[in-house]
Amino acid sequence: MNKFIKYIVILAFSTPILVGCSGDGDTSTVNSSPEPTASDLSTADAAKAIKERENYDSVDFNKLPQGVSLTGKDPKEIAVVVFPPPKEEPQEGNFQRDVAVKPVTPNLTTVIVTETGLLDDSVNGIRDRADFELSEADKLWKMVWVGKQYKCQSGRGSQDWSKQLCS
Template sequence: MNYPRFSIPVLVFGAISALAAAIPPLLPSASAVPPTPQDTPSNIILPEAAYRPIAPKVFLSQYALTSLTPRALGLAVLTNLMQDSEGRVAESLEIEYPSFDRAVVRVTAIGLADDSVRSLRYRFKFQMSEDKWQLVEAGQQFQCQPDRGHSDWGGELCS
């Protein structure tokens, strides 16, 4: 049986197209709705607006640091949080360097012995300027105890 030369590629392309249409896409579409804070697990970092701002100079005045580096501040805050570990489930210090001159520090304490606040997370943004780290932004998030406000990470104070 003789088929025209173009028939086989057309048949193969048609079969692949039909198969591709029958298989659901593995990646979400661009129009997919992003998760809301209520849908977001507690280990995912929420958008900028979800942090309650803290004045960097006021915050730094609480710590006697001989050298301001992302690691030094992160360890100082974590050490301070570790002083009262009653009810603690987890503590973490995370330092990310998105570029050579920027750093983001996150310090998290989950399970606080507090009537209102269940968990606390700090975030500090650093910028390298003239060979020194500068704290340019500080913020905090909370998870509230049951019936004391939001149960997911957010910048609103617990009641």
């Protein structure tokens, strides 16, 4: 047992030495890159959010309700007006509507309106996504991008959220 402990101790102390001696002349340290700044994180988060748009079917702003302002002080309030609940009152009791606000950076926010349990023979759910940018000049949020996803009824298409229409 003592030999085993000695072996572990020797291994523990020699591993950093062996790793540090790569022999290729590289004298840089393992953690040579600086810690990311808040600006770097914001940029990375914004890039990730924009990349996620690929998973949505882009919506032409001309197809949004007419006469509705796409600018205001609260992105959630704008999104709720742009994506109103169904006009028909759901009868089956399994309809759900969720409005989630996801701040990405101080100047970029995403609002996702999810409706499931729809009274439709092919579409089970619709997810609308709106991205908003904050104008530094007037401190108002402006809708800059809109996308849509669908979740189909069984046997009518994708059971996961997808930009593909249900059949």
